[in-house]
Amino acid sequence: MSPETQQPALQQLLLHVSNYSNYYKRIFHEHNINVDAIKTAADLAQLPFTTKDDLAQYNDDFLCVPKSRITDFVTTSGTLSDPVAFYLTDSDVERLATNEAASFQCADGSENDIYQLMTTIDRRFMAGLAYWMGARKMGAGMIRVGPGAPFLQWESIQRFSPTVIIAIPSFIPRLIDYAIANEIDFAASSIKSIICIGEPIRNPDFTYNELGKRITSQWDVKLYSTYASTEMGAAFTECGEGKGGHLNPDLLILEVVDDEGNAVKDGELGEVVVTTLGVEGMPLLRYKTGDLCNVYYEPCTCGRTSPRLGPVVGRKQQMIKFKGTTIFPPALFDVLDAVKEIDLYQVVVSKNEFRNDEITVVLPMQLQTSAFKETMHSLFKSRLRVSPALTFVTADELTFRIYKQEKRKPEKLIYI
Structure with a gap:
């Protein structure tokens, strides 16, 4: 038409x-x-x-x-x-x-x-x-x-x-x-x-x-x-x-x-x-x-x-201003998807006491080593110029957070 x-x-x-x-x-x-x-x-x-x-x-x-x-x-x-x-x-x-x-x-x-x-x-x-x-x-x-x-x-x-x-x-x-x-x-x-x-x-x-x-x-x-x-x-x-x-x-x-x-x-x-x-x-x-x-x-x-x-590329409502850098969630996902050891992750966006955006990436506990954290820090810095905080929980807990029964899609991204 x-x-x-x-x-x-x-x-x-x-x-x-x-x-x-x-x-x-x-x-x-x-x-x-x-x-x-x-x-x-x-x-x-x-x-x-x-x-x-x-x-x-x-x-x-x-x-x-x-x-x-x-x-x-x-x-x-x-x-x-x-x-x-x-x-x-x-x-x-x-x-x-x-x-x-x-x-x-x-x-x-x-x-x-x-x-x-x-x-x-x-x-x-x-x-x-x-x-x-x-x-x-x-x-x-x-x-x-x-x-x-x-x-x-x-x-x-x-x-x-x-x-x-x-x-x-x-x-x-x-x-x-x-x-x-x-x-x-x-x-x-x-x-x-x-x-x-x-x-x-x-x-x-x-x-x-x-x-x-x-x-x-x-x-x-x-x-x-x-x-x-x-x-x-x-x-x-x-x-x-x-x-x-x-x-x-x-x-x-x-x-x-x-x-x-x-x-x-x-x-x-x-x-x-x-x-x-x-x-x-x-x-x-x-x-x-x-x-x-x-x-x-x-x-x-x-x-x-x-x-x-x-x-x-991103959603206007999901634009994150983190440490002076504008980031859309797909850019974070792309870094995480590049690491073969990572099969589960959740990105958590929150506000600090000054109402500025903070980003935390939640990962499985078995990845919690000094070498892995340093690798991720370097990878994020090289790709996005900034590096989010990393936190670790059990694989079962992370699976529960991402694949909630009441949700239709995996919750790879949440705002709190």
């Missing part, structure tokens, strides 16, 4: 929210906005941004249909604040399936593939449902194993011969370690590729980051990055070229903006802003995700012409 062909979908969206969204009706009135004057994606600049705080404060005001029409009730992950409710109609659930089928096909998937899902499909998690719906729509099979449980993962791989794994990439080294410890010939398994969710596996120049290197140095599989969120109800997925996640222009209008709200140029870093097309329940206009990515408007070598997003 080109910007011209997005126009009818955009006008339908504007009509929908102006009639049914209490939040946007109020915004249009307060800002004297004539929605009839907004004809194209470029005209969206006439509208104010919608922020995460708006969504949290006025959550149900965004709902455009009676709750009796809601098919699926989900929430955001609540990484930095309380989870926000999202409501999906039957049409919205079908939109998820359409998105994920297209995403799987972008990642070289087909009806001949069998996907093994290593994330939850419950706990109000939109993505797990989307993956299952997308595979079903594409005509592919899916094994719903869920997170963790390396024994069950390998037993399922050996029993059903899936071709593609869907997982948080930091789980894959644990899966490999389990295979090695239990003499499982993972190199000869049926797995050909891994769709990596929730964490970046590439640097901004599209080379593998330390986590991506760690996986591919041990296992001859192809990795595909994805970037998605509950709010957008859609995904940016890499093709086989591995040069950024492709926009699905049927489902989203993309803007990438600087701190002043102006569009950045090709290749530049900015905040991802989305307008959701085809959503009935809780459509969003110019929603600021808080995620910082490089954007690429030139056609991809795969032949697709839609804009692409590079890996998430």
Whole structure:
């Protein structure tokens, strides 16, 4: 869909929210906005941004249909604040399936593939449902194993011969370690590729980051990055070229903006802003995700012409000012993922008595030696110019802290 062909979908969206969204009706009135004057994606600049705080404060005001029409009730992950409710109609659930089928096909998937899902499909998690719906729509099979449980993962791989794994990439080294410890010939398994969710596996120049290197140095599989969120109800997925996640222009209008709200140029870093097309329940206009990515408007070598997003460099809300240096959590993760002895870690960000940011890395007790601490200090200083504090707990305690029963994702980062 080109910007011209997005126009009818955009006008339908504007009509929908102006009639049914209490939040946007109020915004249009307060800002004297004539929605009839907004004809194209470029005209969206006439509208104010919608922020995460708006969504949290006025959550149900965004709902455009009676709750009796809601098919699926989900929430955001609540990484930095309380989870926000999202409501999906039957049409919205079908939109998820359409998105994920297209995403799987972008990642070289087909009806001949069998996907093994290593994330939850419950706990109000939109993505797990989307993956299952997308595979079903594409005509592919899916094994719903869920997170963790390396024994069950390998037993399922050996029993059903899936071709593609869907997982948080930091789980894959644990899966490999389990295979090695239990003499499982993972190199000869049926797995050909891994769709990596929730964490970046590439640097901004599209080379593998330390986590991506760690996986591919041990296992001859192809990795595909994805970037998605509950709010957008859609995904940016890499093709086989591995040069950024492709926009699905049927489902989203993309803007990438600087701190002043102006569009950045090709290749530049900015905040991802989305307008959701085809959503009935809780459509969003110019929603600021808080995620910082490089954007690429030139056609991809795969032949697709839609804009692409590079890996998430960081979230604006997660920016840490530590000893005069600005750091985003992925930079810390990249250092830790480079050390083969580290298979578990948690980064804790807190404030000291002067309200300045402090960083502590929690590691397994067996690594607590003077030589290891000195190595880590030198590595952090060379890569980031600063070195966080290190603290050590038992592996069981650290596993409990990271893989909490009530959480949908591993808690590699916490703020206290």
